[in-house]
Amino acid sequence: MTITHVDPQALLYVLSHPKESETEFHDWYNNEHGPARLCLPYFSNGYRYKANDGQTPEWLATYDIEDVNKLEEESYKQLRESRSERETRVIEQEIEILDRRMYTLVSSRGTAVPEPGSILVAVAIDVENEHEEDFDRWYEEEHIDLLSQVPGWQRTRRFKLFSATGEGTPALKHLALHDYRAHNGLDGPEHARATSTPWRTRVMNTVRASYRRTYALSYIFSPGARDLSTSPVIDSIVPSHDGTSLHYLLEGNPDPDAPTLVFSNSLMTDLRMWDALVDLIKAQFPQYRLLRYDTRGHGRSMLLPDVPADFDALADDIAALLRSIRVSKAHAVIGVSMGGVTVLNFALRHPDRLNCFVAADCNVASSPANSKAWAERVQLAEERGMSALADSTVQRWFTPSSVSTSPPALDDVRRQISETPLAGFKSGAGALSDYGLRGRLGELQVPGLFVVGAEDGALPAAMGEYVASVPTSVGLVQIPETGHLPMVEKPAVFLDAIRPFLVAQT
Incomplete structure (x- = not known):
């Protein structure tokens, strides 16, 4: 089977969880940290999600990037190496969990224009090496087709892990991000059918580790700071x-x-x-x-x-x-x-x-x-x-x-x-x-x-x-x-x- 690839793209995927005081954490993230990245020309967009599944870390930030190698450029290194006094303080004193992963894009199907309230389902999986081809074929030939029939489905993107830092949720090799509208059929019969086929059962028997998280879109980053809810x-x-x-x-x-x-x-x-x-x-x-x-x-x-x-x-x-x-x-x-x-x-x-x-x-x-x-x-x-x-x-x-x-x-x-x-x-x-x-x-x-x-x-x-x-x-x-x-x-x-x-x- 041949998977249809798109132009090289990458995903920066950051999981975080604040300590008790969240005000400065959110102001820093929305008005300093995220905008600074969106000012770089190779960052296409940036979104902040809040978990709605009761699990931790509670917060997820995703950034679509032109190419994974762009994060080796001096402009990005400078952001990480020359942190502001506030950023240093927040990272050291206000954040309990901070996990950073880089992924390369495998395939993308559908289109999505996330807006506040949109739902993101993140599914990470490690498969035994000898079964990866069957896993890929199942996703591309059956699973995405069935998910696309779920009311509110907009897009599915698949990624492979490139690098990871942090000590929180395990960084697994395969990541799928599924975009849904706020009102959707994730609890309906179409989704149940997509997750209960014989092929899926066979694939899941070869999985070494997996987790599934669900989030609601909370904030859309922009190059300019604009979140007045955290700062007058x-x-x-x-x-x-x-x-x-x-x-x-x-x-x-x-x-x-x-x-x-x-x-x-x-x-x-x-x-x-x-x-x-x-x-x-x-x-x-x-x-x-x-x-x-x-x-x-x-x-x-x-x-x-x-x-x-x-x-x-x-x-x-x-x-x-x-x-x-x-x-x-x-x-x-x-x-x-x-x-x-x-x-x-x-x-x-x-x-x-x-x-x-x-x-x-x-x-x-x-x-x-x-x-x-x-x-x-x-x-x-x-x-x-x-x-x-x-x-x-x-x-x-x-x-x-x-x-x-x-x-x-x-x-x-x-x-x-x-x-x-x-x-x-x-x-x-x-x-x-x-x-x-x-x-x-x-x-x-x-x-x-x-x-x-x-x-x-x-x-x-x-x-x-x-x-x-x-x-x-x-x-x-x-x-x-x-x-x-x-x-x-x-x-x-x-x-x-x-x-x-x-x-x-x-």
Whole structure:
């Protein structure tokens, strides 16, 4: 008999059991350990299962890997050899059992898209060597065919052991993983028939050791940490679409299906610019998850060397960030200045990834005058450092009354400007010096609200002119007594201005 093989693949199979305190164990696993592996390109997916058969170890994590040899690469070795302080502590103090096995794929039949509640049946067997061919033939020619008739069956995959470490459940040579929907016929006549044939009886008489475990899917790993049920705020970094990395904060409603608001910062600020607004939203809109990030080259987000940013890359960063935390569609994406242009372009490039957008204090095309101004500011920063731009930028961005009273929010912005990496500023200034979305505004498909500080120079008039050509616009709102960053200068007034729009799009 010839078994049909598929392209080389491997399975990392990890059994674990915590000690009495489970909170940090689960937060570490869901928000650090699993995501770190999913950031590696050869890890296809990762799932966490909880046993529903009353046996221990209680927890199982599985990862499909491109090839078993990939785990010899330096990037994976580095994960295991350079553990974080928390990972070291959890492994040494919080885990009672930790068994790790590597398997190579023998065959796969059916398809499965696991979702929370899905059932996984794991059957491990050691067969006497002289009977392995009969065992393989039984599985491929009879057993899988009969299992596929069980209601709710989705997939059966067979593996052979490659390596094992740990001292818990014995690591047997043959492993079969059977995927079922949450509602299935595992207790029904079809399954009884699949496990009671004469051929199966003959094969089982040649088995030296075996065990069967059943699990329910508990969590699906992603490159980005996102499990707010174990942590009120997630502060993490994920790779983006082109190899750079993005720093983000996720907070708010812990429900993974909660509507998500995304925030994109201006040039020379970082995700901290949203602090006051986010605090208000958390207090007044507990139904939302809030995702803010540092634009590449700002804060803790990286910038690719010698690769200038443009608004296509910046828009695709939002799409990559949503993918990394398994958000198929944001409720609203909110941006200001450079972030406002990013949000507009995101809505153009990825209309299926958001319900609506809020674009604040931004234009839709560069101009010679603005490009010249950005070039002059870049030159000043190159000669004297970013702190040389702090005071003049604050005076330009905020109203005279705010500058004269100098509230703490303005000091925060000064600090963010001074701390902006020069390369990130130059990259963002380059993007703002060469872009044009005016000709594409008619292509916008999702509702958008435009907001501008009433004292933001010529922008209220400029935005009023182009907003009229946006078919999905619900209008332009001016925030009185504010300049370029109205959500910083008057966060409560800004929230009141966007509140009806956010609610209406629910």
